[in-house]
Amino acid sequence: MITAPEYRHVPTGTLAVLAQRLNTVSASPSTWYRLVRTYGWRRPRIRINPAKPTIGLRTAGPNEMWHVDTTVIRLIDGTRAYLHAVIDNFSRPILAWRVADTFAPGNTVAVLLEASRGATRATNAPVVLADAGVENVNAQVDALIEAGVLRRLLAFTELKFSNSMIEAWWRSLKHQWLFLHSLDRVATIRRLVAFYVHEYNSVLPHSAFRGQTPDEMYSATGDAVPADLTSRMAAARRARVEANRSASCKTCPTLTAAA
Helix, strand or coil, X not given: CCCCHHHCCCCHHHHHHHHHHCCCCCCCHHHHHHHHXXXXXXXXXXXXXXXXXXXXXXXXXXXXXXXXXXXXXXXXXXXXXEEEEEEECCCCCEEEEXXXXXXXXXXXXXXXXXXXXCXXXXXXXXXXXXXXXXXXXXXXXXXXXXXXXXXXXXXXXXXXXXXXXXXXXXXXXXXHCHHHCCCCCHHHHHHHHHHHHHHHHHHCCCHHHCCCCHHHHHHXXXXXXXXXXXXXXXXXXHHHHHHHHHCXXXXXXXHHHHC
16 A cells, blocks of 8 residues: 555555554554555655756846845844845846845845946846845836836746856855855955955856856966966876976885895
């Protein structure tokens, strides 16, 4: 009965009582659970889920699509700070960010306007991918849309993709930097976020760009970096081979002679 497909919708404890009512098996639910563990019986419950996209949204150039989101950061005294940020889909730098001690839709408008002031390379207004939260769907953001400054798409509502690109950056920011410090004040969070954004944008090479930083991808100034790194690796490999071939062991003959 545990492995029978016709009972796969029945929980194990309920199945024990049902078996008693059917006069099939008279045993307590604890006995059923013990036998399931002992014999490794598996319920026939293979879930059939909709296919998920394996490759996220990809654009051909900077400022074609942005991702905007808000995350909550809890301070050590239990209060909260709210971090708003905008990331470019193609080159992935943080274009604008803001830390606030209150949750206000105006902060989303502020970071979008700040990001739009630097959007000089795209011919069309950037498409902003956001979730359907109140910080992204409100009269102030709607005014930006109506003015033609931006276009907006809602994740999982107007398209099947999620807003995972900026959510992945939240995880990196928090677990690789913020949570390593004592978050005692909103000012502390601002200072830490400012440092990490600069490091992420301008210093740390991104794994998707073969050694280029997000800023270099955004401004198209790092085209020579992948070839340079490849040539350096080849030179280092040749140097290691030559060093290994020319190495000689002076210890072993000395030990042999002493013995």
